[in-house]
Amino acid sequence: MSEPDGGTVGKAMTVLDQVANFGRPVRFSELLKDSDFPKATLFRLVQTLTQQRLLTYDNQAQTYLPGLRLVQLAHAAWAQSSLATVAAPYLDELAHKFGEAVHLAQLENGQVLFIDKRQSVYRFDTLAQTGQVAPAYCTGVGKAILAFMAPMERDHALRQQAFVGYTPTTHGAPDSLLQELDAIRASGVAYDREEHERGIISIAAPIMSDDTNVLGAVSIATSTSRHTIESLDRFEAVLRSTAAQIGSAARVWRAPMPANPSYGNSGGENS
Amino acid sequence: MSEPDGGTVGKAMTVLDQVANFGRPVRFSELLKDSDFPKATLFRLVQTLTQQRLLTYDNQAQTYLPGLRLVQLAHAAWAQSSLATVAAPYLDELAHKFGEAVHLAQLENGQVLFIDKRQSVYRFDTLAQTGQVAPAYCTGVGKAILAFMAPMERDHALRQQAFVGYTPTTHGAPDSLLQELDAIRASGVAYDREEHERGIISIAAPIMSDDTNVLGAVSIATSTSRHTIESLDRFEAVLRSTAAQIGSAARVWRAPMPANPSYGNSGGENS
DNA sequence: TTGACATGTTCCATTATTTGAAACATTGTC
DNA sequence: GACAATGTTTCAAATAATGGAACATGTCAA
Known part of the structure; x- marks a missing residue:
């Protein structure tokens, strides 16, 4: 991590992230304490963001x-x-059929981002909500995506993982994770064995746009009070076929647009 | 409104809005055609936004x-x-009790912003989705909020209304709207009489944080095939009491935070 | 009341970034 | 192969961001 910013916009986004991560109304001085920016600079950044309505200022509480x-x-x-x-x-359909929580996720900057979810009829709540992020290395959807990424991108993503041990079963290092990813690639589904949250397990399948391109993943998540890892297999067939259907639906959806068919583009991030 | 921008961040946000408003993958040249920025400037703005992951670049389709x-x-x-x-x-609770669509909205820059919704069990869909915006002058929630705003702020908001005639019942000018707002203030609830979408009607109540401060509004929306404006009154009592409950819940929620009790702050926008 | 302190806001000469016309590069088309 | 269209880079000039320090305001203790 050297300098992800550089431009003014980058600095503004840094501040925006900072406020978002506080998770509660935050005072200017609190931001200042946590920030590398000098007072006057931070002040103007915050003011700019407020003018743009990317931040809200509560002048009752001054937060x-x-x-x-x-x-x-x-x-x-x-x-x-x-x-x-x-x-x-x-x-x-999945949620209705099984009554369990269903999650849809994509990888965003090395993290799992939950794009959508369906609640379990049993109303226990996993952490996941639309827009929330979770680590990739210890979630079902995360591992399903990692397993099917192109090797180069996967390596990049793996280097972004923190390998924090949330529970006793959490992967603590890339080695054991890589081994599991091989298994996932072979079997086509990934499990979360209480690796992120104690008592929460899931089975996840990757959503492929074609043989080599993973778009995201779907999972069915439940609690250890109702299922074991083994009994999750009850969902496997339907989950896989649903993931496949979503994949082809996405392919069709993308088709109408191209205008210039075929392209010989070989990877390469921009700048 | 002459130039809401000025800073670099403002310009970047203009471009971001532009892309968002396209509603589909968009090429650089399309943006350029629609933009006041010179080519090189727009190019760098778009690049900056992409680096910040506020935009996604599909280098398959170059969009x-x-x-x-x-x-x-x-x-x-x-x-x-x-x-x-x-x-x-x-x-x-509201959605469960009546089985109709429930909307929660706030006013954001003169427009109604839908913050949350519950689907009707009848599965007809109103336009509203979380994050979507709609005009204030022709929606139930919009009028409920406008009616209870402080006069100065309301005037400001009214000047932001376009008064486009979506249907025959849409208000075409401030005069008739103002009259209705008086009535809403008196009765405590607002109706949408197919003013935004033909066939969709709603009853809405404001959510007040105190006697003079409106936070947002809740509405129950349905279709003319199941209800008339008159039969919406069946919901009025529960809707109003729910809105009141949300108001006091919000008041409590805000309380825990201060840390330094009492404050003699008298208004004053910043900048 | 007074003074010390914490927080928030403004100034302005300096510095760094952004700007945009024009040149360049790449790709698709006739 | 020349042409057109789209996307990318260059570089001196214009502009906006910077941040140390002064200022303002409110808070608290003596």
Whole structure:
């Protein structure tokens, strides 16, 4: 981690993230304490963000909060993300069929981002909510995605994992994870064996846009009070076929657009 | 409104909005055609946004889309917006009790922003989804909020209304709307008489944090095939009491935070 | 009341970033 | 092969961001 910023926009985003991560109304001085920016600079950044309605200022309590404009923008991002809209009916079906929690996730900057979810009829709540992020190395959806990524991208993603031990079963290092990813690639499904949250297990399948391209993953999550890892296999067949259906639906959805067919582009991030 | 921008961040946000409003993958040249920015400037703005993952670049199709980082940020905004989290159980209750669609909205920059919703059991879909925006002057929630705003703020908001005629019953000018707002203030509830969408009607109640401060509004929306404006009154009592409950819940929720009791702050916008 | 302290806001000369016309590069088309 | 369209880079000039320090405001203790 050297300098992910550089431009003014980057600095503004750093501050925005900072406020978002506080998870509660935050004072200017609190931000200042946590920030590398000098007082005057931070002040103007916060002011700019507030003007843009990316932050909200509560002048009763003199605190800042992430602004609602973000919710508005996110709707556009969500609606246009190929997966979310396409997958919705399939998630409904899965949730309805089994009554368990269903999650749809994509990888975003090395982390699992939950794009959509369906609640279990049993109303216990996993942490996951739309828009939330979780580590990739210790979630079912995360491992399902990692397993089917192109080796180069996967390595990049693996280097972003923190390998914090949330529970006794959490992977503590890349080695054991890599081994499991091989197994996942062979079997086609990934399990979360209480690796992130004690008492929560899941089975996840990757969503492929084609043989080599993973878009995201679906999972069925439940609690150890109702299922064991073994009994999750009851869901496997339907889960896999649903993931496959979502994949092809996404492929079709993407098709209308190209205008210039075929391209010989070989990887390469921009800048 | 001449130039809401000025800073670099403002310009970047303009571009981000532009991409979001396209509602589909968009090429650089399309953005350029629609933009006041010179080519090189726009190019660098788009590049910056992409680096920040506020935009996603599909180098297959050479198109830009709003980035998933927005979804992540929006979750923070949503979870911390006093209303959304506080109101959730009440929305559940309303939806369960009547089986009709329930909407929770706030005013954001003169527009109605849907913060949360519950689906009707009848599965007809109104336009509203979380994160979507709608005009204030022709929706139940919008009018409920406008009616209870402080006069100065209301005037400001009214000047932001476009008064487009979506249907025959849409208000075409401020005059008739103002009259209705008086009536709403007197009665405590607002109706949408197919003003935004033909066939969709709703009854809405404001959510007040105290006698003079409106936070948002809740509504029950249905279709003309199941209800008339008159039969919506069946919901009025429960809707009003729910709105009141959400209001006091929000008040309590805000209380825990201060740390330094009492404050003699008298208004004053910043900047 | 007074003074010390913490927090938040503004100034302004300096510095660094952004700007954009024009040149360049790449790809698709006739 | 020349042409057109789209996307990318360059570089001096214009602009915006910077941050140390001064200022303002409110808080608290003596």
